[in-house]
Amino acid sequence: MYVHIENLSFSYPKTPVLHQLTFTMQKGEILAIIGSSGSGKSTLLRTLSGLEMPACGRIHIAGETVCDTSRCTPADKREVGFVFQDYALFPHRTVAQNIAFGLHKTPRKARQARVDALLEMIAMTGFARRYPHQLSGGQQQRVALARALAPMPKMLLLDEPFSNIDTDLKHTIRLELASLLKKANMTSILVTHDEEDARMLADRVIVLEGGRIVHEERVVRTPRH
Amino acid sequence: MKRRINHDGPLFSLFALIAGLAIIVPLLFILRHLFEPSTDAWRHIRQIWLLAYIRNTSVMIFWTAFGTALIGTYAAVLTTRYTFFGVRVLSWMLVLPLAVPAYIAGYVYADMLSYTGTVTRFLRLVSLPQLLQPMTMAGAVFIFVFTLYPYVYLFVRAALKRQSAAYAESALTLGVGPFRAFFLVVLPLLRPALIGGVFLVVLETLNDYGLVAYFNIRVFSFAIFNAWFSFGEVVTAIRLSAVLLIMVFVILVLERVLRGHRRYTVHVKGRVIAARPLRGLARVVHPFCLWLILGFGFLFPTMQLMHYAVLTWRNTLNMTLFYNFMNTLTIALGSTALIVVIALMLANFGRFRPKGWKRAWLKATTLGYAIPGAVIAIAVNLFFITVDRQLYPLYRWLNPASPVLVLSMSLGMLVFAYILRFMAIGYNSIEAGYDKLGETFTEAAYTLNHRKLSTLLKIDVPLLKSSLFAAAVIVFIDVVKELPLTLILRPANYDTLASRIYEYASDEMIQDTGVASLILIMMSALLIYALSGPKKRGRSAHVRPY
Numbered sequence: 001m002y003v004h005i006e007n008l009s010f011s012y013p014k015t016p017v018l019h020q021l022t023f024t025m026q027k028g029e030i031l032a033i034i035g036s037s038g039s040g041k042s043t044l045l046r047t048l049s050g051l052e053m054p055a056c057g058r059i060h061i062a063g064e065t066v067c068d069t070s071r072c073t074p075a076d077k078r079e080v081g082f083v084f085q086d087y088a089l090f091p092h093r094t095v096a097q098n099i100a101f102g103l104h105k106t107p108r109k110a111r112q113a114r115v116d117a118l119l120e121m122i123a124m125t126g127f128a129r130r131y132p133h134q135l136s137g138g139q140q141q142r143v144a145l146a147r148a149l150a151p152m153p154k155m156l157l158l159d160e161p162f163s164n165i166d167t168d169l170k171h172t173i174r175l176e177l178a179s180l181l182k183k184a185n186m187t188s189i190l191v192t193h194d195e196e197d198a199r200m201l202a203d204r205v206i207v208l209e210g211g212r213i214v215h216e217e218r219v220v221r222t223p224r225h
Numbered sequence: 226m227k228r229r230i231n232h233d234g235p236l237f238s239l240f241a242l243i244a245g246l247a248i249i250v251p252l253l254f255i256l257r258h259l260f261e262p263s264t265d266a267w268r269h270i271r272q273i274w275l276l277a278y279i280r281n282t283s284v285m286i287f288w289t290a291f292g293t294a295l296i297g298t299y300a301a302v303l304t305t306r307y308t309f310f311g312v313r314v315l316s317w318m319l320v321l322p323l324a325v326p327a328y329i330a331g332y333v334y335a336d337m338l339s340y341t342g343t344v345t346r347f348l349r350l351v352s353l354p355q356l357l358q359p360m361t362m363a364g365a366v367f368i369f370v371f372t373l374y375p376y377v378y379l380f381v382r383a384a385l386k387r388q389s390a391a392y393a394e395s396a397l398t399l400g401v402g403p404f405r406a407f408f409l410v411v412l413p414l415l416r417p418a419l420i421g422g423v424f425l426v427v428l429e430t431l432n433d434y435g436l437v438a439y440f441n442i443r444v445f446s447f448a449i450f451n452a453w454f455s456f457g458e459v460v461t462a463i464r465l466s467a468v469l470l471i472m473v474f475v476i477l478v479l480e481r482v483l484r485g486h487r488r489y490t491v492h493v494k495g496r497v498i499a500a501r502p503l504r505g506l507a508r509v510v511h512p513f514c515l516w517l518i519l520g521f522g523f524l525f526p527t528m529q530l531m532h533y534a535v536l537t538w539r540n541t542l543n544m545t546l547f548y549n550f551m552n553t554l555t556i557a558l559g560s561t562a563l564i565v566v567i568a569l570m571l572a573n574f575g576r577f578r579p580k581g582w583k584r585a586w587l588k589a590t591t592l593g594y595a596i597p598g599a600v601i602a603i604a605v606n607l608f609f610i611t612v613d614r615q616l617y618p619l620y621r622w623l624n625p626a627s628p629v630l631v632l633s634m635s636l637g638m639l640v641f642a643y644i645l646r647f648m649a650i651g652y653n654s655i656e657a658g659y660d661k662l663g664e665t666f667t668e669a670a671y672t673l674n675h676r677k678l679s680t681l682l683k684i685d686v687p688l689l690k691s692s693l694f695a696a697a698v699i700v701f702i703d704v705v706k707e708l709p710l711t712l713i714l715r716p717a718n719y720d721t722l723a724s725r726i727y728e729y730a731s732d733e734m735i736q737d738t739g740v741a742s743l744i745l746i747m748m749s750a751l752l753i754y755a756l757s758g759p760k761k762r763g764r765s766a767h768v769r770p771y
Contacts (some may be wrong), residue, residue, distance in 0.1 A: 049398050075397040076406075082398040088391035092413045101409075102399030151400055 001060075002027040002187055003155060008057030010040075010047050010211075017043045018211040021057070025155075028185040030178070032202030034192055040211040041191040042085075045157040048189065049082045050075035062154040081148035081156040085163055087140050089132035095119070095143050096128035102151035118146040121180065137164045138173050145180060155187040162197055174200050237677065241574040244567055245590045248645050251608035252592070255470070255600065258463045258607065266452065267461040274448065275468070282444040282472065285366060285437075286427045292370035293426045294419055296518055297377025298412075305385040309503045309512050316382075317757050319515065322522030323375045324749035326706040328435025329726060329742045330368045333526045335359045335439065336735045343529060360440045369430050371522035376429070377422035379757075384418035385411075390498040416483075424480045431473065432597045434709040435727055445469040446709060449599040453713070459607075466600040473595050527746060533739025541740045546725070550744060553721040556636065557704040560643040564700050565693060567644065568651030573681055576659045576667075587652075594649035598709030605642040605714060609633035639714040643704050650703060651696040658692025659685075698756045702749045 003025035010018040017040045025031055033041050046052040048059060050066070050073060059067040061080065066073040089098050096115050103111040119125045122142040132140055141161060148156055161177065162170050178201045181188050192198055198205045199219055207215035304316040337344045338359045345355040358364065392414060396406035434446045441447075445465060452462040503511055534541075575587040593601060613620075613630045620627035632638060666688060670680040686693070708723050715724060722745045729738045 051394050051397065075394070076400050076402050078398075079400065080398060082395060084391045084395055086389070086391060088389065088395040090392060090395075090410055090414075092416070101396065102401070104401060104405075147395075147399065 001025065002029075002062060004058075004060040005048070006058040006060075008044075008047065008059065009055045010043055010052060011055050016211060018047065018054070021211075021213060023206060023213065023216075025187055025189075027187055028182075029204065030181055030188045030190065030202045032190045032192060032198030032205045033208055034195055034198050034205060035208035036193065039208045041193075041208055042159055043211075044208070045082070045159050045189065045191055048155075049080045049157055050078040051082075079151070079154045081151070081153035083141075083144045083148050083156070083158040083161055085160045087132075087144035087164075089140055089144055089147070091132050093131075094128065095124065095130050095132070095135070098132070098143060099147045099150050101147060114150060118150055121183070122146045137166065138169050141165065141173065142176070142180075145177065149184055149186065153186075155189070156181070158188060158190045160192055161190065162192065162194065170197075177201065237570060237574045240567075240570050241586065241590075244571055244648075245586050247641075248590050248593060248648065251601075251604045251645065252596070254607045254611070255463055255466055255604050258460065259467050261460050261463075263464070264458060264460050266456055266458045267464055270448070270452070270461060270465070274443065277443055278445050278448050278465070279468070279472070281362065281442060282431070282469075284362060285369070285442070285444055286430050286476075288366040289369040289373065289430045290423045290427055292366065293374040293377045294423050296370060297374040297422055298381050298415070298419060300374070300378050300515055300518060301381035301385055303511050303515060305382055306498060306500055307503045307511070308500045309508055311512060312500075315512070315515050315519070317754070318519055318523075319378055320375045320753050320757055321519065321750055322372045323702065324746045324753055325372050325523055325526055326435065326708065326723070326745070327368055327372045327429075327433050328439065328708060328730070329530075329738065329746070330372050330522075330526045331359075331365070331436035331439050332726075332730045332735050332738060333529045333742075334364065334368060337525075337529055343532070362442055365436055365440050365442055367521075368436060369426075369433070371518065373426045373429055374518070374522065376425040377419065380418040380422035381415055384415050386497060388414055388497060393498060420480055420483050424476070427476055428473075428595055428597075431469070432599075432709065434599060434712070435730075439730055445472070446597055446599045449603070450709070450713075453599075453603065459603075462603055466603055469597060469600060473597070477595060523750075527743070530739050530742050530746070533736040534743050535739075537736050537739050541737050545720075546741060546744075549720050549722050549725045549741065552719060553705055553723070553745070553748075556640065556643075556721065557701050560640050560647070560704050561697050561701045563640065564644055564647055564651040565655075565697050568648060568655050568696060569681075569686070569689075569693065571648075571652055572655040572659055573677075573685065575656070576664070591649035591652050593645040594647065596646070598646060598707065599713070601642055601646050602710050602713035605638060605645065605710075606633065609638045609641075634716055636716055636719065639711065639716075642710045642714050643707065646707075646710060647700050647703050650699050654696035654699065655689065655692050658689045658695075661692075662688055695756060698752045702752055705745060705748060 001024040005021055005023050008018055008021040009016070021044065023031075033044065035041050043052065047054050047067075048061075053072055054067060056069060057067075058065060058069075061078075066078050066080075090101065093101065096119070099115045099118055100111055103114055106114065115128070116125075119128060122145065124139060124142060124146075127135065127139065127143075132143070135143065141164070145158075145161075162174065165173055174197060181201075190198070190201055195205075202219055204216070204218050206213055300319050304312055304319065336342050338355065338357050339345065344357075348355045359367075388411065392410050393403075393406050396410045397403065401409065431446065434450055437444050437447045438450065445468070449462050449465045449469070452458040452465060502508075571587060571590055575583065596604075610630065610633050613633050616632070617627075617629050620629075620631055628634075662685070666684050667680055670684045671677075705721075706723060708727060711721055711724050712727060715721070720728070722741045726738045726741050726745070729735070729741070
């Protein structure tokens with residue numbers, strides 16, 4: 001298995017959030033986690049990315065144990081991409097500088113090439129010098145995605161990626177995101193409270209309630225013509 | 226074309242117009258006198274001293290800005306991002322140096338480090354030499370840095386508290402370590418706050434007269450006073466003021482340019498970064514440094530003043546001091562009340578996102594804060610003398626024995642100058658309150674058939690209570706501490722605590738400043754406590770919300 005989560009628990013002082021979660025993922029799989037607010041979806045992502053430390057449990061990603069009872073790899077060394085709910089694009093950096101941010105160890109030429117390739121992938125070649133506030137919600141989302149994908153993470157986590165997008169645009173952007181993730185063959189976990197988002201994007205859906213998995217199903221899509 | 230409903234009643238428009246005129250016209254007096262024929266004194270100053278004034282002033286503001294930026298940011302980061310023993314107390318106490326006017330700190334440090342001073346005597350006792358020379362440019366910068374850093378501290382602290390954790394966290398998930406993330410993401414996002422704080426520090430430094438005069442540092446405010454008082458050279462004083470105003474203008478432009486076109490306030494929801502405990506040696510070193518900063522800015526000068534007070538209270542705690550205290554209290558309360566009321570009316574006039582001339586007019590009414598006290602004093606003085614001359618026939622009609630100068634010999638001139646100088650503080654604080662409040666409550670009142678004034682009194686004022694309180698406190702503290710305006714514009718035989726302290730210091734009676742200085746500092750310190758002390762955290766964000 002590419003990703004293996006085993007008995008993962010997390011609690012804030014006096015408030016347990018995740019209870020003994022166990023699930024696996026295959027390479028390139030897109031998993032959607034749905035649940036009401038407070039169900040622990042976002043905390044799960046933060047724990048997987050290394051932004052929070054689990055109380056117990058084990059996390060394996062791409063054949064490596066990144067967290068268990070004895071040690072936890074910090075977020076900056078874990079190689080797990082994260083697309084934040086509000087994208088958290090750095091407002092003082094241009095689109096290109098945002099995308100290049102995680103490529104600080106890459107040589108200059110290769111970095112530029114990677115940024116160009118990603119800009120092309122998200123169809124925003126002409127936007128390299130723009131600042132985040134000069135972009136629409138959908139464009140910001142694509143840049144956030146490109147930024148997270150730039151350092152070629154082992155997996156990608158997306159926290160409510162459609163919460164800032166107008167309903168009329170949502171459908172197109174969902175399809176776009178699904179195609180980008182598939183194109184990059186990126187193992188991804190997407191957190192949402194919208195079942196339609198989950199079914200449209202993911203290969204599998206997990207329903208979280210009170211920090212426990214209460215339902216799991218594979219999404220069957222009818223082929224489009 | 227989109228049209229906005231005009232919410233401004235005629236009363237408020239007229240009021241804004243008059244307030245604006247009252248503030249702008251005196252400043253124009255400087256321009257009028259600028260083109261009078263130059264004098265020998267001016268030619269002498271231009272050839273020999275002008276470059277030195279520019280150089281000294283620039284050196285002084287550069288190092289003060291640098292020092293306050295460093296210390297203010299350091300203190301703000303430590304008290305918001307880390308937990309350690311005493312952090313809660315320190316986080317508000319670090320604002321206290323604002324209660325210590327630079328000139329008082331200057332007198333105290335100069336005395337402490339003099340041959341008979343506390344520090345030198347102690348060093349002699351342990352057979353160590355005293356190598357520090359306080360009455361130098363470096364000494365003045367040191368005092369400015371440790372008494373003015375709270376401006377930067379407050380701005381950066383408020384910005385850090387607002388900054389979403391998502392920025393630093395996304396840097397981490399992109400493989401950038403916490404240290405680099407701080408310098409690449411957290412710090413650049415603080416730039417507007419940092420510049421805002423440093424800008425105020427620079428304006429305060431330019432405004433100072435008491436410290437530079439005592440240390441004999443030839444900067445602009447010192448030169449303007451000298452030209453005006455020692456040589457009676459109005460034209461020279463005005464020309465020096467004009468050069469100083471050009472410097473202020475350059476700084477204003479620099480501030481705009483430094484802020485740049487980039488937007489730093491993209492709204493990102495989510496938590497702010499939780500404070501982490503300091504570990505290892507840092508647990509001792511950083512709190513020690515913070516206490517030392519507080520020591521230099523507040524504790525050491527205050528302790529020394531207490532010692533002076535113990536030595537001299539029998540001579541200085543008398544009825545004269547009581548009158549000085551009452552003068553300070555009444556003029557500060559009166560000016561504060563006037564400023565808050567005018568600022569409220571102006572902010573109310575400008576609250577529905579003003580554009581064009583209206584915006585420019587409102588900006589102009591808050592110009593005073595950028596203009597050093599010495600310049601305002603000259604402008605107001607010239608303005609009042611002209612008004613007196615115009616009104617002389619009226620005075621004579623009322624009282625045939627009336628002198629020519631009536632208004633310019635009254636307390637009204639000083640109060641007017643305070644209003645001109647500190648309007649920006651009141652206005653900005655209340656405007657920030659209005660921004661937070663939004664427009665809905667007021668619009669709801671309008672739809673319920675309330676007029677503008679009734680809405681202001683019944684809805685806005687109660688909801689703006691904390692902003693009004695913050696505005697009043699900050700203005701009050703500034704008026705109490707103000708020296709250059711008070712020195713030039715007070716009527717004969719009228720002394721406030723600040724002017725009394727200045728006179729003691731001018732007569733080299735530093736120890737006699739003890740009781741008066743302590744009263745002045747404690748008044749301000751108590752108000753700072755009321756504003757940003759531990760139980761009123763919600764209000765602390767209002768402190769100078771520019």
